[in-house]
Amino acid sequence: DAKTTQPTSMDCAEGRAANLPCNHSTISGNEYVYWYRQIHSQGPQYIIHGLKNNETNEMASLIITEDRKSSTLILPHATLRDTAVYYCIVRPWAHSGGGADGLTFGKGTHLIIQP
Amino acid sequence: DSGVTQTPKHLITATGQRVTLRCSPRSGDLSVYWYQQSLDQGLQFLIQYYNGEERAKGNILERFSAQQFPDLHSELNLSSLELGDSALYFCASSVAPDWKQFFGPGTRLTVL
Numbered sequence: 001d002a003k004t005t006q007p008t009s010m011d012c013a014e015g016r017a018a019n020l021p022c023n024h025s026t027i028s029g030n031e032y033v034y035w036y037r038q039i040h041s042q043g044p045q046y047i048i049h050g051l052k053n054n055e056t057n058e059m060a061s062l063i064i065t066e067d068r069k070s071s072t073l074i075l076p077h078a079t080l081r082d083t084a085v086y087y088c089i090v091r092p093w094a095h096s097g098g099g100a101d102g103l104t105f106g107k108g109t110h111l112i113i114q115p
Numbered sequence: 116d117s118g119v120t121q122t123p124k125h126l127i128t129a130t131g132q133r134v135t136l137r138c139s140p141r142s143g144d145l146s147v148y149w150y151q152q153s154l155d156q157g158l159q160f161l162i163q164y165y166n167g168e169e170r171a172k173g174n175i176l177e178r179f180s181a182q183q184f185p186d187l188h189s190e191l192n193l194s195s196l197e198l199g200d201s202a203l204y205f206c207a208s209s210v211a212p213d214w215k216q217f218f219g220p221g222t223r224l225t226v227l
Contacts, residue, residue: 034215043117043205043218044158087158101171102148102160103216 004088009110018075020109022088025069030092033064035073036103037084044087044105047073051093083113118142119219121206127225133194136222140187140208146170147189148209148216149181153202164189196226 005023012018024033034049048055048062050071055062061074075082087108091101118141128134140147149161151174160173164183175181178196183189193200203223207216 036216038158041203041221041223043119043207043220044216045117046215046217049213049215102150102163102173103158104160105158107157 004090004106006086006088006106006109008107009112011112011114012075012078014080014113014115015077018078018082018111018113020073020075020086020088020111021070022073023070024088024090027068027090028092031090032093033062033068033071034089034091034103035060035062036087036089036105037082038087038108039081039084047086078111078113080113080115083111085110117217117219119206119208119217121204121219121222123222124220125223125225127227128196129227130196130198132196132226133192134196134224136191136193136204136206136224138189138191138206138208138219140189140206141210141217144208144210144217145187146209146214147183147187148207149175149189149191150205150207150218151202152205152221153199156202158205161191193224198226200224201226 035047036044038044050062064071085108120139122137145166148163152158161175162181163171181191203221205221207218209216
């Protein structure tokens, strides 16, 4: 799987948009970008994933650059409950039966939402 | 609530002992994954089962083993426990078509 690089930590004011960058310059054509987050010692939580088009769901938006070498996760109106470690993960799409392999987590970005 | 359940929540045991962690996946999910999270190693993938069969192995020690039963629940067995095995153990499940993983609340294992 391609390696990802994320800032160690970021601050964001409550109510503002939180923009979390991820660099994945070695991503290959069949690899998707996934974002998960982990709120203090809870199980990681899936947020969003995408291949090359921008994606939006009820939690966040994912913006992937045209060359696919980087992406940004956007939490549009951050709340204190969004304080967590955010993981950007690149992995191939699972076409075969049995699903994709386990996720490779890096150190992620510790996002702190300030009141 | 992800729909994945894990028991027990906490487990305290001594070095050299053996323990079993249990995971019930979301209804209908055929794939189960086990992860270990320790302070020094971060979140690491251990092993994956799909519909009862082992499908992928990560950084799982030989002292550790897992299985998935016909009702799709899974157990992770840890034996000859060492102090360094103290960690949070997470189970996740997923299903086609996008295979996004849903994680349980974890089991915190403390080896004294």
